[in-house]
Amino acid sequence: MDPLLVFPDPPPPDLARLLDLGGYTWKPVADEKAAVDQTPDDGWGGAIVVVGDQSEAAWALARAIRKGEVTVEPLLVVIGGARLDELELRDELFDDFCIDPFHPRELEARLRHLFWRGRSSTEPELVEYGALVLNLETYQAAVDRAPIDLTYMEYELLKFLAQHPGKVFTRETLLSRVWGYEYYGGARTVDVHIRRLRAKLGEEHANLISTVRSVGYRFGHSRWSA
Amino acid sequence: MDPLLVFPDPPPPDLARLLDLGGYTWKPVADEKAAVDQTPDDGWGGAIVVVGDQSEAAWALARAIRKGEVTVEPLLVVIGGARLDELELRDELFDDFCIDPFHPRELEARLRHLFWRGRSSTEPELVEYGALVLNLETYQAAVDRAPIDLTYMEYELLKFLAQHPGKVFTRETLLSRVWGYEYYGGARTVDVHIRRLRAKLGEEHANLISTVRSVGYRFGHSRWSA
């Protein structure tokens, strides 16, 4: 398993001991900059953020993670019982939380459950939709069992779209979520990539990507099931 | 919000009090059979299963829920600290857990977080009124489960109207709220869009938009008269 990102540096001794005893590999970080710099080649396996004395820094790190600056999933917050109210209005910043001081077996159970969920639900190595299959490990794509080769950007764009079937994205959103940085003036770039994707998908499946005029693009056929 | 399914029947008094104080609607069930029988028309809003004395019955209920016999998502387990090991190997049976005896504010936070996650991830943002459904993230519209395709302006106008059913808007108001704050254009533009909307809604539902002479337009049937 990829190493866990742990904040702060150094973490509370009992947390460190629990992680070691549990056989986890982990690395403490002092702030989001350290988190970015020390990201392992294949990303972090998850994050444990202790909201204690450095409450502000902790939430800043969580925010950075959720903004995608650091690739981490899932994120567990350890928080003092007296600070419980800080969780409110921050639901988007964590996947689970544990009250400090924690019972070691509770934290163990939460970690196990979190990774169980992560592995089985949020980390399928295949993205499938209709005749399209994307293998996230090998960066290969196939339509109707026939492999098609996509460039990096084409692959990333298609992956993002296929992971959110039905949803419409503006060009700006795509640029920031797929390209990953704020962009100045090149919204038409998206069009061109969409065109090449449609071309490579083949005439039959080009309609997998539909244009929503004045808004953006949508992947997939309409689904009205709830 | 749809009522919560709570096990056992009756639930622990402190749990019942917390749910009442939190403004939740909920219904206790004694076993999976009761859960199936008493399912509300629009399903359960979630489940809280207390694993206590009736441990076996609790897990049986959870299993039934996860098998799809009862439509519930998400599922929170409340479990005594001494029974923590029962969680192991049962990760697929719950979304979150809380240790009993619980701190009220912790349970509150878990419920809130659970529903926040459920709502934002699985439920599409919908605007519904009668037979009309607007899916805000896919920019799709449907009447009587049949998709209709609207242009951008038609969609925006209908969305605005449907979000304020019953209220009358002048053409000027619509122009400024839907088209944009400073819009220099003829007020008759609104008429034309209204007409096209009525046409696309179909003969049967054209009256969803009614004309208020000398004032403007109103969406939805009047509550006061037929």
Next chain:
DNA sequence: ACGTTTGTGAACGGAGCGTGAACCGGTGTC
């Protein structure tokens, strides 16, 4: 009956998008 307000059909003009091709920085090759 008349004036005002709204519905209707049609036409215009521009915004938005698809398309082909050029541009440009990076990388490997000889």
Next chain:
DNA sequence: GACACCGGTTCACGCTCCGTTCACAAACGT
């Protein structure tokens, strides 16, 4: 170091669609 190659970006052009407008007919209120 010169070169070709590849992939991502940008540009220019043309077409389609749709938002807007207009003119006239119908409906409504006084």
